Amino acid sequence: MLDASTLWPFVRDLRERAPLVQCITNFVAMDMTANVLLAAGASPAMVHATEEAADFVELGGTLSINIGTLSPGWLGGMEAATIAAKRRGTPWVLDPVAVGATRYRDEAVARLLPQTPTVIRGNASEIMAMAGRRDVAAKGVDSTQTSPAARTNAIELARRLGCTVAVTGSIDIVTDGARVVSLANGHPMMTKVTAMGCSLSALVAAFLAVTRDPLLAAASAIGYFGVCGELAAEAAEGPASLRLRMIDRLYTLDCTTFADRLKVVE
Amino acid sequence: MLDASTLWPFVRDLRERAPLVQCITNFVAMDMTANVLLAAGASPAMVHATEEAADFVELGGTLSINIGTLSPGWLGGMEAATIAAKRRGTPWVLDPVAVGATRYRDEAVARLLPQTPTVIRGNASEIMAMAGRRDVAAKGVDSTQTSPAARTNAIELARRLGCTVAVTGSIDIVTDGARVVSLANGHPMMTKVTAMGCSLSALVAAFLAVTRDPLLAAASAIGYFGVCGELAAEAAEGPASLRLRMIDRLYTLDCTTFADRLKVVE
Amino acid sequence: MLDASTLWPFVRDLRERAPLVQCITNFVAMDMTANVLLAAGASPAMVHATEEAADFVELGGTLSINIGTLSPGWLGGMEAATIAAKRRGTPWVLDPVAVGATRYRDEAVARLLPQTPTVIRGNASEIMAMAGRRDVAAKGVDSTQTSPAARTNAIELARRLGCTVAVTGSIDIVTDGARVVSLANGHPMMTKVTAMGCSLSALVAAFLAVTRDPLLAAASAIGYFGVCGELAAEAAEGPASLRLRMIDRLYTLDCTTFADRLKVVE
Numbered sequence: 001m002l003d004a005s006t007l008w009p010f011v012r013d014l015r016e017r018a019p020l021v022q023c024i025t026n027f028v029a030m031d032m033t034a035n036v037l038l039a040a041g042a043s044p045a046m047v048h049a050t051e052e053a054a055d056f057v058e059l060g061g062t063l064s065i066n067i068g069t070l071s072p073g074w075l076g077g078m079e080a081a082t083i084a085a086k087r088r089g090t091p092w093v094l095d096p097v098a099v100g101a102t103r104y105r106d107e108a109v110a111r112l113l114p115q116t117p118t119v120i121r122g123n124a125s126e127i128m129a130m131a132g133r134r135d136v137a138a139k140g141v142d143s144t145q146t147s148p149a150a151r152t153n154a155i156e157l158a159r160r161l162g163c164t165v166a167v168t169g170s171i172d173i174v175t176d177g178a179r180v181v182s183l184a185n186g187h188p189m190m191t192k193v194t195a196m197g198c199s200l201s202a203l204v205a206a207f208l209a210v211t212r213d214p215l216l217a218a219a220s221a222i223g224y225f226g227v228c229g230e231l232a233a234e235a236a237e238g239p240a241s242l243r244l245r246m247i248d249r250l251y252t253l254d255c256t257t258f259a260d261r262l263k264v265v266e
Numbered sequence: 267m268l269d270a271s272t273l274w275p276f277v278r279d280l281r282e283r284a285p286l287v288q289c290i291t292n293f294v295a296m297d298m299t300a301n302v303l304l305a306a307g308a309s310p311a312m313v314h315a316t317e318e319a320a321d322f323v324e325l326g327g328t329l330s331i332n333i334g335t336l337s338p339g340w341l342g343g344m345e346a347a348t349i350a351a352k353r354r355g356t357p358w359v360l361d362p363v364a365v366g367a368t369r370y371r372d373e374a375v376a377r378l379l380p381q382t383p384t385v386i387r388g389n390a391s392e393i394m395a396m397a398g399r400r401d402v403a404a405k406g407v408d409s410t411q412t413s414p415a416a417r418t419n420a421i422e423l424a425r426r427l428g429c430t431v432a433v434t435g436s437i438d439i440v441t442d443g444a445r446v447v448s449l450a451n452g453h454p455m456m457t458k459v460t461a462m463g464c465s466l467s468a469l470v471a472a473f474l475a476v477t478r479d480p481l482l483a484a485a486s487a488i489g490y491f492g493v494c495g496e497l498a499a500e501a502a503e504g505p506a507s508l509r510l511r512m513i514d515r516l517y518t519l520d521c522t523t524f525a526d527r528l529k530v531v532e
Numbered sequence: 533m534l535d536a537s538t539l540w541p542f543v544r545d546l547r548e549r550a551p552l553v554q555c556i557t558n559f560v561a562m563d564m565t566a567n568v569l570l571a572a573g574a575s576p577a578m579v580h581a582t583e584e585a586a587d588f589v590e591l592g593g594t595l596s597i598n599i600g601t602l603s604p605g606w607l608g609g610m611e612a613a614t615i616a617a618k619r620r621g622t623p624w625v626l627d628p629v630a631v632g633a634t635r636y637r638d639e640a641v642a643r644l645l646p647q648t649p650t651v652i653r654g655n656a657s658e659i660m661a662m663a664g665r666r667d668v669a670a671k672g673v674d675s676t677q678t679s680p681a682a683r684t685n686a687i688e689l690a691r692r693l694g695c696t697v698a699v700t701g702s703i704d705i706v707t708d709g710a711r712v713v714s715l716a717n718g719h720p721m722m723t724k725v726t727a728m729g730c731s732l733s734a735l736v737a738a739f740l741a742v743t744r745d746p747l748l749a750a751a752s753a754i755g756y757f758g759v760c761g762e763l764a765a766e767a768a769e770g771p772a773s774l775r776l777r778m779i780d781r782l783y784t785l786d787c788t789t790f791a792d793r794l795k796v797v798e
Contacts, residue, residue, distance in 0.1 A: 020672045028296045028312050030560045030601075034726035039771050044726070045630065045672035046560050049603040052636035059633065059672065069296075071315040071339065073603065098311065101325065104318035140286045140311035140325065192517060194300035194310070238514025239305050248770025251724060294562045294578050335562075337581040337605065364577065367591065370584035406552045406577035406591065458783060460566035460576070504780025505571050 001266070002181055002219055004259035010210050010220040011258065015041035019209030020061030021202060024048040024078050026068030026097065029198035032243070033064075036199040039250035040224070042206040053077040054084035063090055064205035065117075066198050067108050068097035068141065075108050082115035091118040091208035091217075095201035098141045100129025113161065118214050120157070121166040121201040124150040131157045142191075147171045155180065164214035166204065166222065168197060171265070174218045181219050182266035185226025187233030193243045200225050219264075227261040228253055267532070268447055268485055270525035276476050276486040277524065281307035285475030286327030287468060290314040290344050292334030292363065295464035298509070299330075302465040305516035306490070308472040319343040320350035329356055330471035331383075332464050333374050334363035334407065341374050348381035357384040357474035357483075361467035364407045366395025379427065384480050386423070387432040387467040390416040397423045408457075413437045421446065430480035432470065432488065434463060437531070440484045447485050448532035451492025453499030459509045466491050485530075493527040494519055533798070534713055534751055536791035542742050542752040543790065547573035551741030552593030553734060556580040556610050558600030558629065561730035564775070565596075568731040571782035572756070574738040585609040586616035595622055596737035597649075598730050599640050600629035600673065607640050614647035623650040623740035623749075627733035630673045632661025645693065650746050652689070653698040653733040656682040663689045674723075679703045687712065696746035698736065698754060700729060703797070706750045713751050714798035717758025719765030725775045732757050751796075759793040760785055 020043045025033055030046055037044035047056040050073070057063060063085050065078050085092045094117035099105045109130065120130065124145035125138035131153035136145055147169035158165040158177035166174045172183040190196050203225055207217035231253075232245035286309045291299055296312055303310035313322040316339070323329060329351050331344050351358045360383035365371045375396065386396065389409035394402050397419035402411055413435035424431040425443035432440045438449045456462050469491055473483035497519075498511035552575045557565055562578055569576035579588040582605070589595060595617050597610050617624045626649035631637045641662065652662065656677035657670035663685035668677055679701035690697040690709035698706045704715040722728050735757055739749035763785075764777035 018671075022672070026312070027293055027559055028300050031297050031563050031726060034560050035771065035775075038724045038726055043672055043674050046558070046601050047630075047634075047672075048601060049636065051604065052602075052634040055634040055636065056672075061672065069312050069314060070318075072317065073339075073605075098313075102313075102318040102321040104315065104321070139284075140288070140309055140313075140322075140327065142309050192304045194297060194304055236514075237511075238517040239301065240510040240513035243301075244510060244772040244776060245769075247772035248768075251770040292578070293559055294566050297563050335578050335580060336584075338583065339605075364579075368579075368584040368587040370581065370587070405550075406554070406575055406579075406588075406593065408575050458570045460563060460570055502780075503777075504783040505567065506776040506779035509567075510776060 002264045004262045007220045007223055008255050008258055010207055011224050013210040014206055017210060018043050019206060020045060020059060021064060021206045022047055022056055022061045023064045023202050024053065024081060025064065025066035025198060025202065028068060029066065029195035032195035033199040033202045035247050036250060037202055037206055039247045040203060040206060048074055048077040050076040050080050053081040057081050057084040057088060057090055062205045062208045063092035064202040065092060065112065066095040066097060066201055067105060068198060070108055079111055082112055086115040093117060093119045093121060093201050093205040095198060096120065096122050096126050096130055098138060099126050101138055101140065116161060117163050118208060119164045119166060119204050119218050121168065121204055123197060124167055124169055127157065127165060127167045128153050143169065147173050164218055166218045168200065168222065172222045174215055174222065176215045179215055180266060181215065181264065183219065183222050183226060184263040184265045185223060185230055185261065187230045189233045189239060189242055190229045192239040223262050227258055268530045270528045273486045273489055274521050274524055276473055277490050279476040280472055283476060284309050285472060286311060286325060287330060287472045288313055288322050288327045289330045289468050290319065290347060291330065291332035291464060291468065294334060295332065295461035298461035299465040299468045301513050302516060303468055303472055305513045306469060306472060314340055314343040316342040316346050319347040323347050323350040323354060323356055328471045328474045329358035330468040331358060331378065332361040332363060332467055333371060334464060336374055345377055348378055352381040359383060359385045359387060359467050359471040361464060362386065362388050362392050362396055364404060365392050367404055367406065382427060383429050384474060385430045385432060385470050385484050387434065387470055389463060390433055390435055393423065393431060393433045394419050409435065413439050430484055432484045434466065434488065438488045440481055440488065442481045445481055446532060447481065447530065449485065449488050449492060450529040450531045451489060451496055451527065453496045455499045455505060455508055456495045458505040489528050493524055534796045536794045539752045539755055540787050540790055542739055543756050545742040546738055549742060550575050551738060552577060552591060553596060553738045554579055554588050554593045555596045555734050556585065556613060557596065557598035557730060557734065560600060561598065561727035564727035565731040565734045567779050568782060569734055569738055571779045572735060572738060580606055580609040582608040582612050585613040589613050589616040589620060589622055594737045594740045595624035596734040597624060597644065598627040598629060598733055599637060600730060602640055611643055614644055618647040625649060625651045625653060625733050625737040627730060628652065628654050628658050628662055630670060631658050633670055633672065648693065649695050650740060651696045651698060651736050651750050653700065653736055655729060656699055656701055659689065659697060659699045660685050675701065679705050696750055698750045700732065700754065704754045706747055706754065708747045711747055712798060713747065713796065715751065715754050715758060716795040716797045717755060717762055717793065719762045721765045721771060721774055722761045724771040755794050759790055
C-alpha cells in the first residue's frame with residue numbers, strides 16, 4: 001500500500017524543479033488554479049488560443065485541459081494542444097467538467113479522447129457519464145453520486161482508454177485499470193469553495209512532470225491537496241478562509257505533517 | 267414592513283435545497299460569484315456558450331445574466347439562454363453592468379429585454395440609464411448617483427417592463443412597481459471590492475429558486491448580503507479581508523444575528 | 533534621487549481622484565487587477581470587445597493592455613483601444629506577457645507598438661525579448677533572467693520606442709532612456725502569487741492619471757506596490773495570506789510607513 005515515504009519525494013521534487021504546466025482551463029478556475037500551482041512550486045502558464053496552444057506545448061511543460069466554461073474557440077485550442085501533446089509524448093490531464101450535462105460537452109470530450117489523456121480526473125457523476133452510464137444525472141457541475149459508486153466504471157474506463165482515472169469525492173479513487181488506490185483526506189467544506197476539483201486536476205499535471213507513473217502522480221496530488229485542505233478546514237471560519245489557508249498550506253506543508261495526516265485506505 | 271421573520275426562511279431554504287443557478291457573467295466576477303453562491307448554499311454553474319446555454323436552462327435551475335466584459339459570442343449565449351428561460355418560465359436576473367456607457371451595452375440590453383427579466387439589479391446610474399435618463403453619466407462601471415435619486419425611475423421601469431427592479435447603493439431600493447422596500451445594510455468599504463454587485467445579482471437568482479415572489483427574493487438576497495458585508499467590514503483590515511470574511515459569514519450567519527442586524531427602512 | 537516626498541503625493545492623489553482605468557487584461561489577472569486598483573483608490577473597468585473598446589477610451593480614463601491569455605478577438609479590441617488612445621493622447625501601459633515564447637505573441641506586440649505605449653512593464657525575459665535578444669528564453673510566463681541583466685536592453689528599448697520601460701524583479705528598473713531609477717522593495721514570496729506583475733502594470737496606468745511624467749508614474753506604482761508587498765509578506769503564512777494582506781495594505785498604507793520603507797537605490 002502507498003504511503004507518505006513513496007509520495008513525499010514527488011512533493012519535494014515539484015518544489016525543487018518548478019516545472020512548467022500549461023493550463024487550458026475555465027474562467028472560474030484560472031485564478032485559483034494558478035495560485036495552487038504556484039504555491040505547490042510549479043510554474044503555471046494559461047495559454048489557450050488555437051494560434052499558439054500547440055506551439056506552447058513545444059516548450060516542454062505538461063498540459064492540463066479542463067472543459068468548464070467551454071466554447072468553440074477554446075475547444076479548438078484544446079484540440080490543437082492535445083494533438084501536439086500526443087505527438088510529442090507530453091503527459092496531459094483531462095478534467096471533463098459537467099460531461100453528460102449537455103450534448104455539447106459530450107461531443108467536446110469525444111474530440112479530445114483520441115489524443116488519449118494520461119490522467120482523467122472527475123467527480124463520480126462525470127466519470128460515470130464518461131463510462132457511458134446514462135442512468136445517472138449530475139446537478140450542473142456538481143456530482144449526485146459518491147466515488148465508490150463510480151469505482152467499477154473508473155476501472156473499466158481506465159482499461160478501455162489505456163489511461164489513469166481519478167474519481168474524487170469524500171473518498172478518492174485512482175486506478176490505471178490494474179492497480180487501485182483509495183485515499184480519504186479532505187473535508188466536506190471543500191465542496192463550498194469553487195475550482196477545488198479544477199485546480200486539483202492541474203496539480204496532477206504538475207506531478208506528471210516529476211514522475212513517469214501517472215497513478216503515483218495522481219495519488220501524490222490528491223494526497224497533498226487533501227491533507228492541505230483538511231488542515232485548512234479545521235482552522236477555517238468558512239469557505240473563504242479555508243481557501244486562503246489551503247493555498248498557504250500547499251506552500252508550507254512539511255514531510256512530517258504529510259506523513260501524520262495522509263490516509264491511504266487501499 | 268418586511269422583517270427577518272419573513273426573510274430568514276428563504277435563507278434557510280437556500281441552504282437546505284442547494285438550487286442550481288446558471289450564471290452567464292463577466293470574467294472579473296466569476297470566481298467571486300461562484301464562491302458567494304456556494305457559501306450561501308446554492309449550486310452555481312457557469313455555462314455561456316451559444317452551443318449549450320439554452321440546453322443547460324432545461325436542467326431546471328434559475329438564471330443570472332450579467333453584461334460586464336461583454337462580447338458578441340457571449341451576447342449570443344445570453345440571448346439563447348434567456349429565450350429558453352422565457353419559454354420555460356425560468357426566473358432570471360439581469361445585471362446591466364455599465365449600461366449607458368457605450369452604445370454596444372445599450373444595444374445588448376435591448377436584445378435581452380424582450381425576454382422580460384424577473385429581476386433587474388443595478389446601481390443608480392445603470393437603473394437611470396435603463397429608464398431612459400440621458401442626463402446622467404456613470405464613471406465606467408461605477409455609479410455617480412445615489413439610489414434614492416433613482417427611486418422614481420426604478421418604479422417606472424418596473425411598471426413598464428412588468429418586472430422587479432433593485433437599485434443598490436448605501437440605501438437599497440426594491441420595487442415591483444406596486445410595492446417598494448428599502449434596506450440600509452452594508453458598508454462603504456464594500457465598494458472597494460470588485461464583483462460585489464455582480465455576485466449579489468447572482469444571489470438574487472438563487473433566491474428566486476426558493477420563493478416565487480421576486481420582491482421577496484431580491485430583498486432576501488440584499489438583506490443577507492448586506493448584513494454579512496457589514497459584519498465583515500467591521501472586522502476587516504482592508505478590502506481583501508472584508509471579502510474573505512464576508513464569504514465566510516454567508517456560510518455561518520445565523521437567524522439571530524440576521525434579525526439583530528437587518529435594517530428594513532421602508 | 534527620488535524619495536517618498538516626491539512619490540507619496542501621487543499615491544494620495546490617486547486615492548482622492550479615483551481615476552477611471554480601462555483594462556484589457558488576461559483572465560487570470562482580472563480579479564486581482566480589479567481589486568488592486570480599487571484598494572489603491574482607482575476606478576477600474578474591464579472592457580475589451582472590439583465593438584466598444586475604443587468608445588470606452590473616449591470616456592477619458594487611462595488604459596492598461598496585457599497580452600496574457602491572448603486570442604484574436606481580444607487582440608482586435610486591444611488594437612482598437614490603443615489606436616483610440618493614440619489619437620486622443622490617452623496614456624497607456626503595455627504588459628507584454630510571455631513575449632518571445634511564441635510567434636503569436638511577438639506578432640501581437642508588433643501590432644500594438646505603432647500606437648506607442650507610454651510605459652512598457654515586463655519581467656527581464658520579456659524586456660530582453662522586446663529588445664530583440666533571441667539568446668534568452670523565458671520559462672513560460674516566468675523570467676529566467678534578473679532585472680539588472682536587462683538594464684541596457686531596457687534603456688535601448690525606451691530610446692528606440694520613445695517610451696518609459698519598467699523591468700521588475702528583485703530589483704526594479706525604470707527608465708525613459710535618459711533617466712534611470714532603481715527600486716528594491718518587494719519580497720521573494722510575491723513570485724508565488726499569480727497576477728502580481730499584471731496588476732502592477734494596471735496600477736502604473738492608474739498613476740498615469742495623476743502625473744504626466746511616466747517615469748514618476750511607474751516609480752510610484754512600483755514603490756507603493758513593493759512596500760505593500762513586503763509588509764504583507766512579513767506578516768503572511770503563505771502566498772494566499774500575502775495576497776490578502778497586500779491588498780489590505782494598498783488601502784491602508786500611510787505616508788510615514790511608505791517613507792520608512794521605500795528603497796530607491798539609484
